[in-house]
Amino acid sequence: GVGVSSGQVVLRLDADMLVYREHVESQMRWHHLIDYGVALGHKLFVDFDPAAMTPEYVRDEVAAGRADRLFDRESADPHWVERLIGQHDRLRTAGRLSYKVFIGATGSLHRSLFDAAGGMAPELVLGGDTEFAYRVAQQGAVFVPDLDTSSWHLGRSQMQTRRDAGTRYRSPYVSNRVPDFHLRRKRPDRQWEVPLVDVVVDTAERTLEEVDTTVSALLDGSTPDLRLWLLGPWSRLNDERRRPLDDELLDPRLVHETFRGDPRVRFVEEPPETDPRVPFRLFLGGGPALGPTAVADLVKEIDKEGAGLLCAPLPGATRAGDGLLRLERGSAYARARHLEPEAEGADLDRVVEETHGTHWIPGERFLAADEGEETPTVRPEVLQQRLDKALVEADRMRARAQRAERKLRWFTPGLGRRVLRRIAR
Structure with a gap:
């Protein structure tokens, strides 16, 4: 539908929406102000009897400005997104959570933003609105709830009538594509x-041991869903005759051989192009x-501060490249590039600081304890992460045990009675 249209703004309405007379005009106001804004229309869910209202009657009521009287607002159901909008001052304080409320039914954005995000993913039969909203957010969009007008959603949504089945279907599709999807966690x-x-790791002038220390810690850490890019002179590695132990490229050669088998590791000579789907670059x-x-x-830490850039200086660094952990928020840099397309390097960082903020924090808290040192007290948030992981594993094993028990009962009739008699004895 979008592909064959020609308007500057794309406004999506589900076919079961009945909007107030001012609905479209109200959303368009925002797009006159900024071209990276996303307007979310308000709606209420109502039971609908097609025989009770003819299209002609509804059309006349809407034209007369009486759309709000077509149904009883007191008996209508609000959408869950209203809670998030209300809790976060009309999304002013929602930060990265804002995209979660842009989930179809009614909403609009500039065509340029729609195209930059890549449009809707046709392979997602359900959950595509959430995934698309995430990609729009990654382009640096601002989400604005337009509450000055409303609309009626005729009937209940699928997630209201078949929530468990809908969640079960959406979970793997959205989890694979949206890193902060709550079910993925x-x-x-x-x-x-x-x-x-x-993660971009500079290996230039580093020994195998230095690179191995950093890369192995990343690969073995508590966050397996990362992608490593190793910067180094890989194109210079060849099979020409050389003295193996005196090779001037000995360390790059050993680094390449050490990590080339890991599917999460890539070898590049320049920092890779930004992947707009990935929320962070380290x-x-x-x-x-x-x-x-x-x-x-x-x-x-960067989510807690809502910052676009986090810088963590490391103690005891002897080289400039070793001295800083630098974490960039992809959506913040996308907006900065949109606002100032010519900005690069420090100038781009300055724009990010103006729009999202830069957060500085000591880097030693992110380092492993040295061997021989007393192991520091584990922080509460780390213990919570371990507990959450253990609980998920316990639920999985419990379900596996229940399936095994059902199979055992099926293949061994009378087992339950024999077990009960044995317990009674």
Whole structure:
């Protein structure tokens, strides 16, 4: 539908929506102000009897400005997104959560933003609105709830009438594509199609041991859904005759051979292009021994502050590239590039600081304890992560045991009676 249309703004309405007379005009006001805004229309769910209202009658009532009287507002059901909108000052304080309320039925955005996000994914039969909203957010969009007019959703939504079945279907499709999808967090031990973080590690002038210290800590850490990009002179590695132990490219060669078998590792000579689907990019040099929860802790810290850039200086660095953990929020940098297309480097960081803020924090908290040092007290949030993971595993094993018990009962008739007699004895 969007592909064959020609308007500057795309407004999506589900076929079972009945909007007030001012609904379209009200949303268009926002798009006159900014071209990276997303307007969300208000709606109420009502039971609908087609025989009770003719299309002609409804049309006349809407034209006369009486759409709000077609149904009883007191008996209508609000959408769950209204709670999130109300809790976060009309999304002013919602931060990264804003996209979660842009889930179809009624909403609009500039065609340029629609195209930049890649449009709707046709392979997602259900859950496509959530996934599309996430990609729009990754383009640096601002989500604006337009509450000055409303609409009626004729009948109940699928997620209201068949919530469990709908959630079961959507979960794997959305989880693979949306890193902060809440159901995905229940499987923290898994790798997904879209990683949570792209990690760029500079290996230039580093030894195998230095690179191994950093990369192995990342690969073995509590965040497996990451993608590593190792910067190095890989094109210079060839099969020409050389003295193996005196090779000037000995360390790059050993690094390449050490990690080339891991599917999460890529070898590049320049920092990779930004993947708009990935929410974060982490830059660091090879050498620092990161703690097992370092990536998760960095993401949690930048989300807590709502910042676009987090910088964590490391103690005892002897080279400039070793001295900083730099975590970038992809959506913040996308908006900065949209606002100032010519900005690069420090100038781009300045724009991000103006729009989202830059957060500085000491980097030692993200490092592993040295051998021989007394193990520091585990932080409460780390214990909570371990507990959540253990509870998920316990639920999985409990379900597996129940399935095994049902099979055992099926194949061994009378087993329950024999077990009860044995217990009675």
